[in-house]
Amino acid sequence: MHEPRTYRHWVSGRDLVSFSVAVRQTDLLIRADRNLKSRALTETRRCRASLEQYIESHPVFAIALVPVTVEEDAPVLVREMADAARQAGVGPMAAVAGAIAESVGRQLLHSCREVIVENGGDIFLKTTKERVIGVYAGDSPLTGRLAFAVRPDETPLGICTSSASVGPSLSFGNTDAVTVFSPSASLADAAATAIGNRVASASDIPGALEFAQTIEGLRGVAIIVGGQLGLWGQIRLAEA
Numbered sequence: 001m002h003e004p005r006t007y008r009h010w011v012s013g014r015d016l017v018s019f020s021v022a023v024r025q026t027d028l029l030i031r032a033d034r035n036l037k038s039r040a041l042t043e044t045r046r047c048r049a050s051l052e053q054y055i056e057s058h059p060v061f062a063i064a065l066v067p068v069t070v071e072e073d074a075p076v077l078v079r080e081m082a083d084a085a086r087q088a089g090v091g092p093m094a095a096v097a098g099a100i101a102e103s104v105g106r107q108l109l110h111s112c113r114e115v116i117v118e119n120g121g122d123i124f125l126k127t128t129k130e131r132v133i134g135v136y137a138g139d140s141p142l143t144g145r146l147a148f149a150v151r152p153d154e155t156p157l158g159i160c161t162s163s164a165s166v167g168p169s170l171s172f173g174n175t176d177a178v179t180v181f182s183p184s185a186s187l188a189d190a191a192a193t194a195i196g197n198r199v200a201s202a203s204d205i206p207g208a209l210e211f212a213q214t215i216e217g218l219r220g221v222a223i224i225v226g227g228q229l230g231l232w233g234q235i236r237l238a239e240a
Contacts, residue, residue: 021037021104026119081095089194099189105125122159124185145240146237148237158186159188160189161180176225180220
């Protein structure tokens with residue numbers, strides 16, 4: 001059963017077409033300059049099939065909490081997840097939502113100029129105008145008040161959020177939200193988990209931001225614990 005994603009009601013703007021695609025645990029909200037639902041469904045099914053077939057013969061891939069090595073001829077999605085996990089120091093499934101969002105988004109870009117794919121708080125976007133991305137951080141007072149501005153020249157971009165208080169993702173930390181910006185949505189997703197695992201309380205935010213800077217390929221990080229906010233990197237705040 002999918003957890004209700006109430007934050008999707010915040011989506012606004014009439015310049016893009018919105019449509020949803022759901023395949024098993026993957027539940028995407030997609031916005032593009034044309035309706036590409038059929039193509040998105042095909043790509044989502046392809047992603048899931050390649051991943052599920054790989055896991056069937058390599059079950060450790062689905063349960064590992066540390067990086068694992070995969071074969072050179074493994075599916076592209078699997079290799080991207082494994083790569084991101086190695087860079088962040090986590091298990092490969094920490095990158096799955098971002099990896100699928102990016103794979104679907106890049107496929108749709110063959111047929112459109114602008115696309116935003118949201119997969120459970122993990123986003124891949126390519127935009128032709130400035131967009132504002134809000135942050136849902138559960139009961140934090142910053143929910144609905146904090147947002148980030150993204151310029152067209154900064155995209156394609158992955159913006160992925162991990163939380164110990166929202167959603168089903170495994171976290172060993174205690175954050176309301178860790179949002180990571182990277183050209184790779186797979187890496188942003190894996191890094192959000194790795195950074196969040198290091199935050200048990202607001203006092204851990206500075207150390208977690210220092211750790212984030214050791215992960216090559218990140219553009220920025222935001223950490224929310226209660227009403228406390230820590231920022232690093234190329235991030236521009238905007239009104240939510």
